[in-house]
Amino acid sequence: MLKRITSIAAMAVFTVGMLTSAHAAEVTEINGAGATFPYPIYAKWAAAYQKATGVKLNYQSIGSGGGIKQIKAKTVDFGASDAPMKPEELDKYGMIQWPQIMGGVVPVVNLPGIASGEIRLDGATLADIFLGKIKKWNDKRIAALNPMVKLPHKKITVVHRSDGSGTTFIFTNYLAKISPAWAKDVGNAKAVSWPTGVGGKGNEGVASYVKRIKGSIGYVEYAYALQNKMTYTLLQNKSGKYVAPTSAHFQAAAAGAEWGAAKHYYLILTDQPGATAWPITGASFIIVYKQAEQPAQTAAVLKFFDWAFHHGQKMADELDYVPMPEKVVKMVEATWSKEIHATDGAPVWTDAMIQK
Amino acid sequence: MNAESPIVTADTPGNSQKRSLGDRLFGGLTWFSAVAVLLVLGAIILMLFMGARPAFEKYGFWGFITSAQWNPVTEMFGALSPIVGTLVSSLIAILIGVPVSFGIALFITELAPPWLKRPVGTAIELLAAIPSIIYGMWGLFVFAPFFADYIQPILTDTLGELPLIGPLFQGPPLGISVFTAGIILAVMIIPFIASVMRDVFETVPAELRESAFGVGSTTWEVVWNVVLPLTRVGVVGGIMLGLGRALGETMAVTFVIGNAHKLHWALFEPGNSIASTIANEFTEADGEVYTAALIGLGLILFIITFIVLALAKLMLLHMSRQAGRQT
Secondary structure, eight states, rough: OOHHHHHHHHHHHHHHHHHHHHHHHHEEEEEEEETTTTTTHHHHHHHHHHHHOOEHHHHHHHHOOHHHHHHHTOOOEEEEEOOOOOOOHHHHHHHEEEEEEEEEEEEOOOTTTEEETTEEEEEHHHHHHHHOOOOTTTTHHHHHHHSOOOHHHHHHHEESSSSSSSSEEEEEHHHHHHOHHHHHHOOOOSOOSSSSSSEEEEHHHHHHHHHHSTTTEEEEEEHHHHHTTTTOEEEEEETTEEEEOOHHHHHHHHSSSSSSGGGGGOOOOOHHHOOOSSEEEEEEEEESSSSSSSSSHHHHHHHHHHHHHHHHHHHHHTTTTOOOOOHHHHHHHHHHHOOOTTTOBBBBGGGGOOOO | TTTTTHHHHHSSSTTTHHHHHHHHHHHHHHHHHHHHHHHHHHHHHHHHHHHHHHHHHHHHHHHHHHOEOOOOOOOOOOOHHHHHHHHHHHHHHHHHHHHHHHHHHIIIIIISSSSHHHHHHHHHHHHHTTHHHHHHHHHHIIHHHHHHIHHHHHHHGGGGTTTGGGGGSOOTTTOHHHHHHHEEEEHHHHHHHHHHHHHHHHOOOOHHHHHHHTTTOOOOHHIIIIIHHHHHHHHHHHHHHHHHHHHOOHHHHHSSSBBOOHHHHHHHHBBBBBHHHHHHEEEEEEOOHHHHHHHHHHHHHHHHHHHHHHHHHHHHHHHHHHHHOOO
């Protein structure tokens, strides 16, 4: 009996081995794992790309932390993360990253009688609300920014993410840049020790809490604010202008950013210069190894993301994501041809591979 | 043993060889299953312990479970707030769930007209089959607003005014709190406890029940003095089953508990539980100590469950000894 089980197991192992070796010859499938925020657009790109080229993308949206763990363990061809990896860490593991898609984080409120864009906030006020220092909506600091609005005498309930997330990373990054008190007491990470408020799981959790609790304020991805028809606030940007969260304003933040000066594209697009720049914008990143152990596989990954850069903008717009500006795409392609090599030293990416 | 074995072979002269092979195989299989369970259990504890070691080394076991701080930025992790949240929400669930389940089981076995027994029993069993995420969504979208608008103000105005226990019933009227989590858990464990109780109540021999009625006992006296003492083990087992589910419940609790790493006296403040903290934070926990702290929480949940089971066994032992002394 035992013998039979072993022989069956051996056969299974053998068959699996056959299958994987058959794959290595011609790349028909690429595997990635990581960030949940860009999952809808990656899935949409993947479906269109498979139709166009026959190459299939398996993407597991297990979270940025999981994606980084998987690429370190080399179980996937690429990792994806909403927060960029630190340059030192990338160098340590011999990896590179680039920004693939952008989105914005939007403060949303539940104040009956007040419509989207009616409330104006600046960074310092937003930080003090989330620190629990400003407790009522008719606090004089909020009133000073909104002389035209009749603010209710209502307690502010802060709603934050309960799970670790890239959204929280971008949001707390902005607050830490603006408010020294936030930087000192709370800090900037994918999950932080919130001074006040309730935690909802995922963007949808925060959205449903904000919709339910009157007098609440939370933060969600732009797409969620839009799709759930939530009341967003205007925010003051670095140039002192009050801007609304729109796709054009997210792109303005990316266009003003100095990607060239940032090592490994380690740049978080919060509080960027530009008259129309939305202050809480962030990019989602793709991570691969510089030294490609399977060059054909890595080339297939690069081809897919390059195709998405050039052909995926419209799909991104449809799902309320913000595509990378042309300027940044050129820089990323240059980085690929310079940095990524096969084990014999041959470059994996050449500009001839761009699928116009 | 020696005396018996020849009789067995004498009974089955021709088949003995074949049968003993089947017996041995089956015996081996049962052995294998039993040992496998133990091995898996041991392996789980070992892996949890190894995974949690970096956190225990950094803070010490007692330091880890007595600190209420949970700060991923500074990597200061303490398990006190999730431990308290887990225990308190489960306690509320048991306090509400056990009497209700007892009533349901009592009604079905003793009081209900025969035509009603089956529909009510089936309905209870159906409740047990509802996935926990449905309870969570119902809790968040239906129960929490209702609770915040109607029940919580009444509780705050009445129980909240009392000395000593008053502070427990204060808090913002959000409907998202440790207390709400406890109520949702109660609804979730009632079907388990009630159906176990009903099943064990039904095992009481009709003669015992009828003779008690025969000597003039009321229904309550029959239940309290005849049915319950006989079915004690099963009843406690059912409660433990429910408590086990309440301690480990993840999705439903995550939806309504508020997920705030804070310790409050007030039950109406948002809190968190061990299972919901792990579910919330595991995917994005990068950094060795962060992951280790979450695995450490898992180990602590394991230990809590173990202690609860051990206490139940001790209680049963104590109860049967007392019963022995009385007779």
